[in-house]
Amino acid sequence: MTSAEPTTYPFGEPDRLEPDPLFAALRAERPLTRVRLPYGEAAWLATRYEDVRTVLGDPRFSRAAGVGRDEPRMRPHLLPPDTIMSMDPPEHSRLRRLVTKAFTVRGVERLRPRAQQIADGLVDAMLAGGAPADLVEDFALPLPITVICELLGVPYEDRTDFRLWSDAFLSTTKYTPDEVRLYVGRLREYMAGLIAERRAAGGGGEDLLSGLVVARDEDDRLSEGEMLSLAEGLLVAGHETTASQIPNFVYVLLNHPEQLETLRADLSLVPRAVEELMRFVPLGTGAGIARYALEDVELSGVTVRAGEPVLPAMASANRDESVYTDPDRLDLLRKESSHVGFGHGPHHCLGAPLARMELQVALDTLLRRLPGLRFAGAEEGIEWKDGLATRGPARMPVAWDTAD
């Protein structure tokens, strides 16, 4: 095609966990292509692994330069300028370092026994209730929600409310722009209320919210808005993604019985399986958040002009045939380049170590304690989420073998 008119993106409705069928052709023939998203200005879409890594990691590409622009996006609202995702280093590092200590590899390992205890409790309840169970409501949601609630200091009993607000936060079409504004506002009020409780208590709390209040009030290391945005981001990103990936991973494994048998036979492969599944599953319904070129940059022979936005298609990069042999094959023993399922560059998922640990605990526990885990009834019984930035089942009935 030679038309200068940008193509509408996403190219079609997401089909379960199938990667966009156009990505392979774009990687081969038009690795940078002009697209227009439901909201905002036209942009480049980068589909090759190397280009996606450059857009995400090269300091010539900026998030801060998107502030004040009509950013290309799937969701009606713009990210506020005081979120960590709207900043570049070193401002970004100032905020990120306030919370990284909770997400270090070692820090997260200290949470593993508790995550295991939660997972075991959930499976106990599934076994007691008998098959079928809904993997989403009975396991995938409560596990990461309980963990992030305890880490942040958010009351678990408020989950029905903040699940709604979190969905609104990630809504592309599920809610109207007015509903999104209303619910995102509710989330802010709720978080402000939790912060006010910390202040009234006069400090001393061990949770992350208490830590942020100290950083704000005693050390003046961030503004009030930055603190609230950071706390909201941690709550939303801290559960929705993992809660989606647990049933996504199980779905993919149940559709790859040979790979599943390999894993069942040797559960020490679970950490490697999690990495391959992170590569294989396109979690987002669209590309990543746009980066703005600070100067002219050449990507795959195309000059991106200073000031132009580029969307990194991580799901395409993860299937790039120049990096992965037979990229559309699930291979739990694969040992190739790092995937970009957690992103790349300064904004690489802050919670990646926590997500990895939770996903490892989830897969190990489900496969160990629910022998013969399978879809209950036909695969068509799965309800898929719709109108959100993330893909995954909304309901996934599963069954397992019982001893009697």
Add this chain to the structure above:
Amino acid sequence: MEIEVDRDKCVGAGQCVLNAPDVFDQGEDDGIVELLDARPPRPLWTAAQEAAAACPAAVISLKED
């Protein structure tokens, strides 16, 4: 092999610790990279190379001697 890290640019993602726990650690208070062994023995070279390749902020540089 000699390793250098740029702590100012580190984003504390922990990829280095996952790939090469004998070479890299993260600070308890800020999650920032700490170099445990700037001249690791040969058996650790592959792990160190994988850590450098996986680092999302590209703060690990290796000089092979």
